[in-house]
Amino acid sequence: MTNLSTLQTLAKKHGTPLFVIDHEQLRRSYALFKRHLPRVQAYYAVKANPNPEIVGTLFKAGASFDVASMPEFMIVHKYIEGMPAKERQDWIWDKIIYANPIKAEETLRELDQYKALVTFDNSEEIRKIRKHAPNSGLVLRLKVPNTGAMVELSSKCGAAPGEAVDLILEAEKNGLTVEGLSFHVGSQTTNFDNFVQALNLAANIYKEAVDRGYTKMNLLDIGGGFPVRYDDSVKPFEELAKLINSEIKRLFPKEIQILAEPGRFLVADAGYTVSKIIGKAVRDGKLCYYIDDGVYNSFSGIIYDHCKYKIESFKKGVKEICTVFGPTCDALDVISMSEELPSNLQLGDLVFSRKIGAYSTASATSFNGFPPAKIVHINV
Ligand SMILES: *Cc1c(COP(=O)(O)O)cnc(C)c1O
Numbered sequence: 001m002t003n004l005s006t007l008q009t010l011a012k013k014h015g016t017p018l019f020v021i022d023h024e025q026l027r028r029s030y031a032l033f034k035r036h037l038p039r040v041q042a043y044y045a046v047k048a049n050p051n052p053e054i055v056g057t058l059f060k061a062g063a064s065f066d067v068a069s070m071p072e073f074m075i076v077h078k079y080i081e082g083m084p085a086k087e088r089q090d091w092i093w094d095k096i097i098y099a100n101p102i103k104a105e106e107t108l109r110e111l112d113q114y115k116a117l118v119t120f121d122n123s124e125e126i127r128k129i130r131k132h133a134p135n136s137g138l139v140l141r142l143k144v145p146n147t148g149a150m151v152e153l154s155s156k157c158g159a160a161p162g163e164a165v166d167l168i169l170e171a172e173k174n175g176l177t178v179e180g181l182s183f184h185v186g187s188q189t190t191n192f193d194n195f196v197q198a199l200n201l202a203a204n205i206y207k208e209a210v211d212r213g214y215t216k217m218n219l220l221d222i223g224g225g226f227p228v229r230y231d232d233s234v235k236p237f238e239e240l241a242k243l244i245n246s247e248i249k250r251l252f253p254k255e256i257q258i259l260a261e262p263g264r265f266l267v268a269d270a271g272y273t274v275s276k277i278i279g280k281a282v283r284d285g286k287l288c289y290y291i292d293d294g295v296y297n298s299f300s301g302i303i304y305d306h307c308k309y310k311i312e313s314f315k316k317g318v319k320e321i322c323t324v325f326g327p328t329c330d331a332l333d334v335i336s337m338s339e340e341l342p343s344n345l346q347l348g349d350l351v352f353s354r355k356i357g358a359y360s361t362a363s364a365t366s367f368n369g370f371p372p373a374k375i376v377h378i379n380v
Pocket of ligand 1: 047048066099100184186187188223225226261262263264265
């Protein structure tokens with residue numbers, strides 16, 4: 001854990017709103033993932049936090065990457081360019097999966113030169129890939145139950161199980177090779193059974209494909225959704241990993257390469273905000289603090305990620321339930337209506353939040369003229 005006095009010192013030096021990324025914690029989260037899922041190669045989902053320094057640290061630690069747009073692809077590719085030339089082609093599949101099943105034609109035209117691994121989930125996409133990126137390797141994205149995930153993803157992506165093998169054979173008829181299957185159980189999935197169901201569903205489709213004469217699949221991508229322990233109600237990662245390991249061992253041949261696309265899990269714990277109290281009022285009998293960071297900025301996950309963040313103060317004092325607002329004039333800019341903070345906080349005092357590395361600065365804007373928080377890296 002980053003020392004709290006470090007956060008205060010950094011805020012004094014750089015001002016607020018401040019967003020601190022602890023690279024030692026990035027390495028710890030990656031190591032935790034690898035330790036418990038040794039058979040699984042982690043493709044960090046760059047959308048969770050596309051900061052290039054984060055990508056760099058995870059690259060160095062041995063991670064691969066899941067990208068969903070050409071700009072994300074290029075952030076990662078820059079690191080691949082540092083590899084010896086003759087190995088680069090091998091590096092592509094080992095290091096990047098383009099995991100957005102819907103790609104614009106111009107994106108595919110650009111992607112083709114890289115002979116990338118790309119996901120798809122419908123016939124129209126097969127025709128697009130054949131025409132514009134025929135050198136790609138394909139991975140079929142399956143629709144799987146997202147019950148109990150904090151963020152549901154299955155309504156937008158994924159082939160229905162009943163049409164999966166038809167799509168695989170259709171791709172083959174079009175001269176393309178489907179290398180394997182992928183799914184996403186929903187983000188922040190605390191219902192571990194989603195993974196079990198998805199793995200069983202994928203295994204059935206593997207078997208059906210083989211029965212119908214398609215034997216070229218050699219990889220399984222188990223997606224993202226690995227939950228962060230925002231509070232103790234989330235069971236430890238070890239338990240989930242044990243379940244996944246035993247299902248994979250039971251359902252899939254040893255030769256199959258297993259990939260995953262953890263986003264939140266690798267970055268959430270590494271991010272901290274430090275904000276300053278810029279206003280204090282009592283409204284309808286309730287204490288309200290106004291701070292210089294909000295939902296249009298580092299706390300954007302409150303809106304887009306359905307996430308809650310605890311606001312903590314450095315200063316001690318008798319606590320009461322209060323509201324914490326962001327700095328803009330918009331009534332949507334509410335960080336919490338029920339935060340327990342000391343009632344003696346003064347203008348200029350600092351507050352902080354932990355576990356805010358994922359889906360936070362990634363979707364920040366500068367609404368109302370308030371610029372995004374300054375990002376500072378520690379333990380790089
Ligand atoms: C968002 C996303 C991820 C990352 O999900 P997390 O819940 O953050 O682990 C992985 N894969 C795909 C295809 C995604 O859309």
